[in-house]
Amino acid sequence: MHDLALQKPGLVGRMFRSLKLPLSDPFAVFGLAVYATFLLTAIFADAIAPYDPTEILYTPEYELASDLRPGEQGFILGTTSLGRDIFSQIVYGTRSALIIGITAAFMVALIGSVVGLVSGYFGGWVDAVLMRLADIAFGIPFLPFVIVLAAFLEPSIWNVVLAMALVLWRDTGRVIRSQVLTLRSRGYVDAARVCGSSDLKIILRHIAPNILPLSFLYGSIAIGWAILTEASISFLGFGDPQSISWGYMLQDAFASQALAKQAYYWFVPPGICIILVVSAGFFITRGYENLLFPKLGR
């Protein structure tokens, strides 16, 4: 009567299933597809990109290959004012976008989940301390914080990740905490205690699997945040010029007056990539919300 595969999935399968990917929502599927595409692009960037994204291309006569329009001299999306291949930058930009996005999301989801779990499960002074910390984190304006951090440390994409890890766990932490509070009042958690299960075991077996989708949801929001933040930081000139990101490309384009040059091929593609990846995260998020809080959806 029951599918055998469903009954005894392997650990990976179980993990995957407990993420509860929202595969019934068409937008969420679209979002997942966008992620998958960009993920593959990032992994195979070396093979896809025809040039090193930071390589300054010029002819043997020291003629700079700059401001070429798409298609000219074989450059798919043309070149920047500094003679770099835009297409290759887009491709490599995917890599840094995803590295930033995913590590930031991972940090935010991980820290937030741990805080939420510990705070919600144990309550008492642990909870009080952690939630006051969250209050403080809520009092720190995020973008200014990243700017200050970026200015103090050397420009690096990791500043954004660090700042997010330091500040943005607060939202995830609070939501997961309240979820844990609900879960904690569930009968089966009490039942597990009455059965003699240890706190750790209860957290890992009974509570954590239930908040995994929620962590994932906040993770996918965080991916978007991270990418947008990195872009803003780059735009303001606190970015890391060594690693090509879409935000860096936009900053480069605006600083080089791509608008005045009407170089759409330069400032539109990175913008679209950002919008795609970030909204893909939102779409997945929305699919999750429909799944987790079905009363919200239709």
Place this chain on the structure above:
Amino acid sequence: MKSTCRAVMATAFLALAAAASPAMAGDPIRTIEILSRPQASQPQEFQSIQLIAQEWRKLGLTVNVRVMPWEQMSDVVWYQRADWDSTAWQMVGRPERSDPDEIIYNLFHSSTAEKGYNFIGYQNPEYDAVAEAQRGEIDPEKRKAMVFEAQELLARDQPNMMLVHPKQTFAFDKTVWKPESIVDQSGIGIRNTWTFMALEPLGEKKDIVLNSSDNVKAINPLYISGGVDSWVFELVYDRLIRVGPDGLPKAWAAESYEWKGDKTVAVKLREGMKWHDGKPVTPEDVKFSFEAIVSGEAPMYAPFGSNIESIAIDGQVITFTLKKPAASFVTSSLAKVNLIPKHVWEPIIEDLKTKEANAESYQEKTPIGSGPYKFERWLTNEEIVLSANKEHFNAPKADRWILRIVPNVEAALGMLRSGELNFLGEFSGDPKVLIDAAKQDGDLEVVSTVEMGFRYVAFNERRPPFNDVAFRRALSAAVDRRLIVNAAYRGFAVPSNSVISPSLEFWYDPKTLAELKTGHDVAAGMLEEAGYTLDGGKLHYPGDTKETLAK
């Protein structure tokens, strides 16, 4: 395209590999660092450094470009003088730098190596002698020969790798301003005090509206607070002398001036001048202005008055007696120090003497000067409004001078085209874009001129291998300056091999550039000749030199 680039690089490596003799070799040279500011703030510098690093790598060096903001970079370069290898650097043009002394002496004299401007630690007694001698020489022709000698010594030693003298590009709306009324000040460009006084309106619009990307910090005659600020206070305050459009000193608030011996200058104050509050400008005010800067309350201006032994007044004539002979005194002090009203500033300075803060942090609500424009209004981070001082001896033809703060280059250009601005006072973008825009628009005129300032890569002479002249010469020779001009400056610069700009025609020694030979082969040849070897694609020290600074 790509394959051609790679081919060029490949042949270069082959050539080097063949030339290398691995028999006698020192340690491989450590990773060389080169500092640069971020692309966002300094795109040309950043691009130049990328190109230079690319060329140096072809010589077998491992080069690491470290990007840091200006504040951090200046901190490292100035205060950790033993800790960096090489850095991008720049000197900007200022009217008072029309006299070569500041550059020739301060940047390279061994006395400034420990704490002063000679942060690269260049030590050459021969050069020191020349630099000192030109200071005391009042005869221009004799002094010119000395300045030439100094330039040639620098070209030989290559303490720095000179790159370019950039061109400054400005634009204005020629339907608003009469193009002939624009004044081009050599080495400075058309955005200068002379232009703002001379601009002649063609129609109803009589306000000069120009932009700056940087905020105005202070309008304070006793505080050197920054480039944009000087645009403002040069208009509000007069000076005895102003550097003329030709780069040479020109009597201004002084009716005339005269050297009496090599330590005495007599200045006759123009009659009938008035402060903006209506009080007359007196020789007492002038004397006070020069005393105020050495009162201890204006540390930044103090060096410009420290050579003054005494000031004597005789009617309208003010006589300055110097401690040491200084040929540059007229340009660098008389044309630098702002004339301030004694009745305003004396009580302020007296008050400040009792406090920790000094005059640099004092901001008048309404700055009072005697200059061609009067202060009207200052809106924080938005705009500064000055109005023409119609009673001035050189009254401006425009009505008002309005400086708008526009941080975004695109917006500045857009505003110029839409008429929100009628004078582009600053343009950090791509000059070609500006020229294209002018062509399309038809109302705009763009003017580009070579700057007095220059861009260069400073070598830290304290650290091997930069202590080796041959190594420095090779590194400098490795980069064709045309590459920098074209690739980084889009043609809006001229190649340089001297600290004196060709815009200062009188002082500039053209031989320095003419004799500079560049190219990869030239550089590789120099290194080989000096005993550097290439092993496994990595450059090694000559002989048995050890690497002492590797991390």
Place this chain on the structure above:
Amino acid sequence: MSHLKAVASRTLQLALVLWAVVTILFLMFRLMPGNPMAAYIDPTFTVEQQQALMAQFGLDKPLWEQYFIYLGNLLQGELGQSFRYREPVAERIFALLPNTLILTFSSLFVAYAFGILAGAYLAWRRGSAVENAAIPLVLMTRAMPEFWLGMVLLAVFSFWLGWFPAGGTRPAGADYDSLWALYTSRDFLSYLALPALTLAIYSQGLPLLLMRSNMLDVMKEDFVTMARIKGLSNWTVVVRHAARNALLPVMTSFAIAVGYQLQGNVVVESIFSWPGLGRELVNAVSASDYPLAQGAFLMIAVVVILMNLIADMLYALLDPRISHA
């Protein structure tokens, strides 16, 4: 009575948060590498001059002493002296705050007015083609980098169409009797339009989505069903019952959005040459003007924290379940 106590206790709690933020800020700015004044000490200065300068800014004292001086000054509304401008930080910040606030609030009013109406409409039309198209569109507006949107709007509406000026708050050299005269002038509106629109487009998504999902939520509540069973008109059911209840969290999100918006202004102010607090912060940070950066950061943090408090109170005020407990 107990409300007063509750407000007092919440205020106290936020005061503690503020203190923590202040301390973090202080440490952040003092413990970073390098001499804090490096960029402002002219190399030609003598050691004495440098020390005098350090003393002028109180940087020669031990850290803990600096901290207490800093706290003491803060309590007197004293934010220190800007390195760069050599003038009191508070003066600059208070000169810029009104500009930032008016930009923030006007954009948020537009965003919320639109978002609430559109959100309620979309909830009402749930499942329709309009809704299916609108939701992804709205999500995409939230995914757009603000500066990108700002630049595109600038290019289109200012450079190409010439409908709006490109930057600033007023025509060059224009003088107004007071801030009030400025803010109520037509010119000001045309200068405000583009930056406010940029921010509004970015921020309308939050109230819209919130309103919509709250509406959907509330429409499933028993009391809405009951209103139908009572035979009340659709309008009464949707507006008086569903929308009124759905509005509650949206209204409180407004206060929190003010906090977020204030941070977002950093970027938009740079694009539209808007003389505000965000731009000042960026400038101060890149110029290593720590007292100023600290002051601007603190000001933004204060507004953020204050808004959190207001959000709490607003909720308590608007929800009779709390206000009439």
Place this chain on the structure above:
Amino acid sequence: MAGTRMRSAVTYSNEPLVSLRSAELHYRVGGALSALRGRSSVVKAVDGVSFDIHRGESVGLLGESGCGKSSIGRLLMKLEDATGGEIVFAGEPISGLRGAALKCYRAKAQLIFQNPFDAVNPRFTIRATLAEPLENAGIPAGEREARIIAALELVRLPQPAQFLDRYPHQLSGGQLQRVVMARALILQPDFVVADEPVSMLDVSVRAGVLNVFRDVRDRLGLTAIYISHDLALVRYVCERTIVMYLGRIMEDGPTEDIVHEPLHPYAKALVAAVPVPHPDQSHDPLPIGRGAPDPRNPPSGCVFRDRCPRAFDRCASEVPQLRQIGTRKVACHLF
């Protein structure tokens, strides 16, 4: 009185298995947010409750919602720690139990939950659900299956093997409640608290679960507490009943005595209010005032006095103590 029942044969030992001695559970309702709502007070969920339960005895805890009956269950299960008083199990206070001793206690005292759908983890199969206590008690993996089957048979779940790999949502409420019972019984405890185990079930299946509970208890000689708001159910399961109101015991005595002649005014009202499924019944108004108990603001003195038709001065000033009246104990100034 309970003559038809098999358990009348069981004799109680003198030593009580479970004792509550002035047990208290006070919650501080508060924190900033509820302070914002203008409420910050102490809720006395359990306020000075004392009773003994002897080995083999079954006691019903009866009361309206908020009377503290479930809180006593949670205290006994050590899901909450008493804020005052003492709870003694087999001669030992449970407040200090930690580590191995606690594990040992967990094996001896078990809880049957109210809502079976809530009490089992929806992600776990029935096998995994039942294996958890065995795992914790260190039963070797090889023995578990047999114990699980035995437990399921004990609760009369037919063909237990077929349920092992099912998930909770694939079972009916009645079946699931039996699984919950099986989990409670699998470690062969001495003492079981059943917290309204049938209140979530449909009428037609309630009886089955109640019967299983009764039978198993008798067969294993369990000591039990049955928590309920329904006197009819308590009467079906327990020979002794404790009536609670706002955290305090009102009356404690043999169930049949309370059913037929309640002494405490509250117990009287409660008994009168119990609906019966017969057409012919009294429609007399209840001997109780209108209104509802407010646990946040209980009246002074006797907590029931504001609804009590027979309250007098003393009730407001003095808290009535539980006193022995014949077969029972009653907390009322009338006696």
Place this chain on the structure above:
Amino acid sequence: MTANLLSVRDLKVSYRVGNGHIDAVDGASFDVPRGSIVGLVGESGCGKTTVARALTRVIADNARITGGQILFDGKDIAAIPERQMNALRWRDIAFIPQSAMNSLDPVYTVEYQLNEVLRRRGGLSAREARMRCESLFEMVGIEKGRLRDYPHQFSGGMRQRVAIALALALNPKLVIADEPVTALDVIVQRQILDQLRELQTMLGISVILVTHDISVVAYICDRTVVMYAGRVAEAGPMAGVLTRPAHPYTMGLRNAFPDLAGAASGTLTPIDGAPPNLAEPPPGCRFAPRCPFSIEVCSTESPPLAEIVPDHRVACHRASEAPVLREIAARTETWLAHA
């Protein structure tokens, strides 16, 4: 004027679920005589609440009335246009929900919500409405001073009284009370039932009381309709149905119920099994799989709702044997053997 205020005939309501549909009510028929309280009783999922809501025609988005008639005052309100139906709502047919907490709008005072109905639906002036509010509160026994309170400020029992006041506001002919006392404690439950009965008698209205609790029916109802799996199993005068049940399900329920009035009895007897899944209902009688008396025809043919004694209808193939079956059903073994 008909004797029955309401006659439901073969009512069918179905829910769209995923791609399929569930017939939650599959041919329910019963009558509500004027001035009577009719108890609609059954286990969870039997369709009783769906019936109640269908009578107001305000049902879930995914539900639809797919057949049958609802004759209210002789008019088939299942067929009239929405406008006309809306005119009837609350003026003629009012509703008391299970949880007054959730069905009162939390952001308005109780007075506002009463006024809303009185003025918008009843057309009363402000003054009239105020007086009516006060008299309504008096009627349900709440001090009028509490009119200005918000719903959350009332206790559960009080809220239920407010809900009753609200339902009576426009003098309806029919009040549908959906589990009005389920969430309440026994004492309050009893008080509310007393109140309801009192008002019903006083105003002479008809009440449909939906409940899962036979005791509630026994306490207050004149008639009862027993539902099982979307159909009516048995309907008739309350005393008749409870004392002489003719449907095996009703008989079984009686055995499963503990009874405080009786002696401390031996054992309760459950009905084995569980109600059928309405997505795939069994053919024939829906109770057949759990019925100890089922015969062959039970699992093939759906029994009609037929009158066995006057005014007492039963849907059972063996209805004629009812007295005998009743005897057998009283024995525990009957139900155990079946299991």
